[in-house]
Amino acid sequence: MEEILDFLRRLHDNNDRDWFDAHRSEWTHVKGLWAAFTAELIEGIATFDATVRGLRPQDCTYRIARDTRFSADKRPYKSWIGAFIAPKGKKSGYAGYYFHLEPTCDDGLLGNHLLAAGAVCIEPTLLRSIREEVLDHGSEMRQSIHGARGFRLDTSNSLKRVPTGFPSDSEFADLLKLKDYCMTKTVSEEWVLSGNLTDRLVEEFRRTKPFIDQLNRAIRYAWEEM
Numbered sequence: 379m380e381e382i383l384d385f386l387r388r389l390h391d392n393n394d395r396d397w398f399d400a401h402r403s404e405w406t407h408v409k410g411l412w413a414a415f416t417a418e419l420i421e422g423i424a425t426f427d428a429t430v431r432g433l434r435p436q437d438c439t440y441r442i443a444r445d446t447r448f449s450a451d452k453r454p455y456k457s458w459i460g461a462f463i464a465p466k467g468k469k470s471g472y473a474g475y476y477f478h479l480e481p482t483c484d485d486g487l488l489g490n491h492l493l494a495a496g497a498v499c500i501e502p503t504l505l506r507s508i509r510e511e512v513l514d515h516g517s518e519m520r521q522s523i524h525g526a527r528g529f530r531l532d533t534s535n536s537l538k539r540v541p542t543g544f545p546s547d548s549e550f551a552d553l554l555k556l557k558d559y560c561m562t563k564t565v566s567e568e569w570v571l572s573g574n575l576t577d578r579l580v581e582e583f584r585r586t587k588p589f590i591d592q593l594n595r596a597i598r599y600a601w602e603e604m
Contacts, residue, residue: 386479386480388401389401389457423580426584427587457481460477461477471504473497475493475495476492476494491564492562493582495589496558497559511596512550513548516549528585529561529563531556
């Protein structure tokens with residue numbers, strides 16, 4: 379993991395195509411290290427969540443190149459790396475487990491190392507199904523969130539009012555307002571670089587499985603109805 383972090387730091391400080399081209403062979407090596415790590419993490423998560431069994435690293439990882447077409451920030455490369463392990467892969471629309479590795483900086487995506495569990499940027503039909511799940515089984519969701527010790531529900535992307543079609547006086551109004559259903563936990567670099575990282579991530583994510591299961595129950599229902 380130290381090699382990956384070192385490369386990301388230098389890429390952050392030299393984020394241009396000339397530097398990257400001169401260090402492309404190093405990126406190929408780092409990419410291979412991350413793929414091997416992701417394969418181990420998939421295997422570890424599959425011990426408690428069989429829905430991710432059989433995924434390949436390329437199903438869960440992302441390109442290092444940034445899409446700058448609609449961004450004022452024209453830096454060509456990401457200075458972070460991540461893996462999103464979800465049923466059928468990162469583009470499936472299902473909730474899953476995400477590990478984000480990013481050396482601390484003020485202008486990155488998240489600015490730190492992060493564990494996340496859930497779903498973001500949810501398609502409207504799937505989001506409605508999740509909210510219906512909340513309306514019917516909100517107590518179960520609260521229990522799942524509470525049981526994921528060390529994680530917190532991310533409420534930063536929420537509506538000001540309960541969405542149309544749902545009761546504004548619901549006891550689960552705070553959950554119905556969410557646009558992303560995701561729990562997060564930041565970790566230090568010391569935590570990342572300590573031994574047995576994969577095993578420790580698996581144990582952290584294991585606590586979020588009831589939350590993931592409930593989200594994916596709603597998402598699966600929506601896909602079947604579409």
